[in-house]
Amino acid sequence: MPIANFTIYLFTMFGIYALFAMSLNLQVGYAGLVNFGQVAFFALGAYTSALLVVKAGLPIAVGIIAGMLASGFFGCLLAWPTKSLKSDYWAITTLAAGEVIRLFALNEKWLTEGPFGVMNIPQPLEGLIDKYYNIFYFIFVLIVVAVVYMLLSMLTDSPFGRNLKAIRDAEDLSKSLGKNTQKIKVQVMAIGGLVAGLAGAIFAHYMVYISPENFRPLETFLIWGMIIVGGRANNRGAILGAVVIQTFYVSTRFVGNYVPIGSDLMSAARMIVIGLLMVSFLIFRPEGLLRERKKTYPDEV
Amino acid sequence: MKKSLVFIISVTLLISSFMSFGTMANEGKPIKIGLLVPMTGTQAVFGQDMLAAAKLAVEETNEAGGVMGRPLELIVEDTETRPSPGMNAAKKLIEVNDVPILTGGFSSGVSMPIAEYAQKQGVPYLLAVPTSPDFRHVGKNILSVTVVDTFKGKAVADFAVEDSGKDEYALMFMNNAFGQKLMEATEDSLEELGAEVVTKVSYELGKVDYKAELRRLFKNDPEAVIGTWYSKEGLVTIKQAYQLGLVNPGEVPWYVAEVTTSFADALKEVPEALTGIKGLDPLEPKQLFSKKFEEKTGDKPVTAFAAQYYDAVRMIAMAMNFANSTEPEAVRKALFNIDDWYRGVSYGGDKRFDEDGMQAHAAFRKVIIEDGELVDYKVD
Amino acid sequence: MEISQIIVNSLIRGAELSLLAIGLTMVYDILGFANFAHTEFAAFGAFLGFTFNSLLGINLLLSVVLAALLTGLIGILLDLSIFEKLRARNAKTLTMMIITMGMGIAIRNISRLIWTSSTKNFPMPLLQPLKILGARITRVQLGILFIAAISMVAFHLLLHHTKFGKALRAISDNKELARASAIDSAKMVQWMWFVAYSYAVIGGTMLAIEHLLYPRLGFDIIIPVFCAAILGGIGNPYGAVLGALTLGFAENVIISLDFGPLFSLGGLFDVGSLQLSTGYKPAISFMILILVLLIKPTGILGEN
Incomplete structure (x- = not known):
């Protein structure tokens, strides 16, 4: 059933993008840290895991964990010079950092193979499961999404999550209440990095091949579209957004077969739609498709 | 939910x-x-x-x-x-x-x-x-x-050395899989021929300013330049090289691995800057x-x-x-059986596969650019 | 390479960036958010100018002026239809910033839809460069420097000798006070958008004339333009100019520096020549940005 394979492939990609979108959502939705370079974390996770497994021969599980750590560490590093600054600085610094990571992957051939990309990335349990490997990987991604979703929900419902929202809504106030907002920001960038790194590593082992071309700024814009449309500060929103935007993106490929419109126009048109969706959602429905759950905290009432 | x-x-x-x-x-x-x-x-x-x-x-x-x-x-x-x-x-x-x-x-x-x-x-x-x-x-x-890059790199190196007789070359290729493999192959072939590569420049695609790359290219006073571009990058490079006074094929000849690919835009927009540049073109001669x-x-x-x-x-x-x-x-x-029957229109037309399914043969047309046209060129 | 050539190249780069950075810094100063669509409008305006010039055959200068006016008007319209409403709603500056990012994506691709992704070249005669004190410079580049200088002077006059400029500075100094003293701030804000985008279009067109015009041009220069604005002290138009020039020099100097002698420790080790790979050229503005944020986030001319 080739069509079933294609559907499973699409759903696996939904899962990977959902993880990626949740990582951004934690930073933007909950903590109000505008990150325009999230693709850097995705790339770091993917490259670290792929290179450790392919070049150093480490087990895949170690590669994935190392990918998460590398990406989380990069989050801390990036947060350091900017932690005391306003969100505008975060935005431009992260945007630039995203490009620098891609340039590094492109130029340091001794380490990353440069433009050739990393080939023949091993897949988990690939010898053992043969025929239904697609389904296996899909279920694997699904489980990861579920676990990450639960962990993030626990985190955002905890006092830590409340601190995050406090920073987002009134940083000065939470500072005056004695919260160490700078430390919290660094922690959020680290956790967001961990999740994005995980998404990147899973992506690398799924695609079997990665190159700097995979990590252009376009990917960041797509996941921004996902969380704005799906709903900020709501992980279910991020997942829904990933499904909506990714479906929209792939379905234009099918539309192209039946409507005589050039691919370049089609590609421009779909990015116009994504850009306009971001603008109109923020104006007319800033909360996104799924509203942030306003939880009341009995201990604070 | x-x-x-x-x-x-x-x-x-x-x-x-x-x-x-x-x-x-x-x-x-x-x-x-x-x-x-x-x-x-x-x-x-x-x-x-x-x-x-x-x-x-x-x-x-x-x-x-x-x-x-x-x-x-x-x-x-x-x-x-x-x-x-x-x-x-x-x-x-x-x-x-x-x-x-x-x-x-x-x-x-x-x-x-x-x-x-x-x-x-x-x-x-x-x-x-x-x-x-x-x-x-x-x-x-x-x-x-x-044909794969190793073949093309050898072709352009042979052409450059045979035609110019120079010893010191500067290479400029794009930083993608194609450009880097081609640069490697060109460098290897040049060294086999006894020539030396004095500078290598890899440029990133899609940029609008290659002045820094060009200055780097000419830093070690090369005697000849070998490179390849895609059409947009080729246009920027040749425009800026010309404006920096670096295009003098009479003194420092330029050899381009794929002329039409490199200068598709430049041939239309700035033909005067290209005069005297030589290279290879894989289109059929007729x-x-x-x-x-x-x-x-x-x-x-x-x-x-x-x-x-x-x-x-x-x-x-x-x-x-x-x-x-x-x-x-x-x-x-x-x-694998069609080569006796099919005459192709690219790379000389011979479409014989080797045992790996790659092409084993290729012919290139040697050209020189004059007044924005590709003119057949013969090495004396 | 000769020092004179570095100076010339840096001046040109700085001139182009500063016209873009002025508008960015002004919007930030008055409205309090970073406009990520700023450079996209510069590229869009350059496309308009290109269309007037090469398709309709209008004189180049006139085409640029027309394009600048038109893009300025678009700026006003967008303020009326989007930002004014959000301000009335007391929307967060964060929201505004994300909106500009979405807007930027849309504008960039609208340019692609109208003009396709193939590159455009302003029909300029290709001339051999002139030699001034050992540095090579083309007539087009001289023109760019000249126009940039005139634009700066005009901007200075605008800021200090017009009602708009005085009101703008008043709003910048103290928003509450300005409101109380009956300055029509809504109108001033619209004028500000107009000036910001017009200047951006002049800068964008200069970039396009010197290099090439293509839809992603705006995105490709966003980091250097932001870097210039922050380096000079965000919110300060003179700082933006200074920042742009500094960045222009830094980019050109760092890329031509040879770090070899530095690491050979006075000839102890032979490390040959060690230069930054040109592949990292776009990363220079990022490194400078990080340095500024670490050392003096308020920039050269910024108050602490």
Whole structure:
């Protein structure tokens, strides 16, 4: 059933993008840290895991964990010079950092193979499961999404999550209440990095091949579209957004077969739609498709 | 939660309806082949050209009776010059449209994962443009209509050394899989010939300012320059080199591995800056294809890539007719038998495969640019 | 390479960037958010100018002026239809910033839809460069420097000798006070958008004339333009100019520096020549940005 394979492939990609979108959502939705370079974390996770497994021969599980750590560490590093600054600085610094990571992957051939990309990335349990490997990987991604979703929900419902929202809504106030907002920001960038790194590593082992071309700024814009449309500060929103935007993106490929419109126009048109969706959602429905759950905290009432 | 569940279900239904639509269309009469073209992204400039050539090949095939008496049809998918959409495109062609064979492609970096995937799926992929030597080892299902980079690098190095007699060369190639392999091959060949490479510059694609790269290129006073570009980068480079006073082919000759690809835009926009630059052009000498192409589309083909796409489609059609089948393995085997019958329009026209499915032969036309035209050039 | 050539190249780069950075810094100063669509409008305006010039055959200078006016008007319209409403709603500056990012994506692709992704080249005669004190410079580049200088002077006059400029500075100094003293701030804000985008279009067109015009041009220069604005002290138009020039020099100097002698420790080790790979050229503005944020986030001319 080739069509079933294609559907499973699409759903696996939904899962990977959902993880990626949740990582951004934690930073933007909950903590109000505008990150325009999230693709850097995705790339770091993917490259670290792929290179450790392919070049150093480490087990895949170690590669994935190392990918998460590398990406989380990069989050801390990036947060350091900017932690005391306003969100505008975060935005431009992260945007630039995203490009620098891609340039590094492109130029340091001794380490990353440069433009050739990393080939023949091993897949988990690939010898053992043969025929239904697609389904296996899909279920694997699904489980990861579920676990990450639960962990993030626990985190955002905890006092830590409340601190995050406090920073987002009134940083000065939470500072005056004695919260160490700078430390919290660094922690959020680290956790967001961990999740994005995980998404990147899973992506690398799924695609079997990665190159700097995979990590252009376009990917960041797509996941921004996902969380704005799906709903900020709501992980279910991020997942829904990933499904909506990714479906929209792939379905234009099918539309192209039946409507005589050039691919370049089609590609421009779909990015116009994504850009306009971001603008109109923020104006007319800033909360996104799924509203942030306003939880009341009995201990604070 | 309910809302999102309903949504996910409706999305699934939507996708499957698209797909069933796809399969229904598949049951029609024409024989389909999958064509991967970069219609958007960094190399979109070439996409239109290559697609037009592939369509020309289909038209000619159908005028000559089609494939096994049935018309040939292209299913065109955009790779966006990025690996992930490229993979989406290939997966869709193989899994949804169920094509027996893939062709097209552009950048080696985008085509490599597709090749690995096609090899696994048992679907042959006849590469029309990508030239990384690594394709040789992917598997039996990966074939190519053009020679790999090692061959091209040697050709341009031979030309440069034989023509100029210079010893110290500066190289400038793009920082992608194609450019880097070609640079490696050129450097190796130059060293074999006893010449020295004094500077190597890799430039990033899609930038508008290569002044720093050009200054670097000329830093160690090279006696000659060898390089290659894509059309936009070629235009910027030559414009800026000219303005910096660095283009004096009389003193420091320039050799370009692929003239038409490098200067497609520059030949139109700034022909005066190119005078005296020499290079290789893989189009057939008599230019029959260019004339045909121009009659059909109103324009000359921008680059030899168009001819390669044309060759690929014609070769597949012929192989299917030879095999009298569209079964992937039969088509793949038949491709090895067409070289006595098919005369190609790119790289001298000889389309013999070696045992790995790569091309073993290629002829280049040596040219010099005069008044914005490519003129045949003979080394004295 | 000769020092004079570094100076010339840096001046040109700085001139182009500063016209873009002025508008960015002004919007930030008055409205309090970073406009990520700023450079996209510069590229869009350059496309308009290209269309007037090469398709309709209008004189180049006139085309640029027309394009600048038109893009300025678009700026006003967008303020009326989007930002004014959000301000009335007391929307967060964060929201505004994300909106500009979405807007930027849309504008960039609208340019692609109208003019396709193939590159455009302003029809300029290609001339051999002139030699001034050992540095090569083309007539087009001289023109760019000249126009940039005139634009700066005009901007200075605008800021200090017009009602608009005085009101703008008043709003910048103290928003509450300005409101109380009956300055029509809504109108001033619209004028500000107009000036910001007009200047951006002049800068964008100069970039396009010197190099090439293509839809992603705006995105490709966003980091250097932001870097210039922050380096000079965000919110200060003179700082933006200073920042742009500094960045222009830094980019050109760092890329031509040879770090070899530095690491050979006075000839102890032979490390040959060690230069930054040109592949990292776009990363220079990022490194400078990080340095500024670490050392003095308020920039050269910024108050602490």
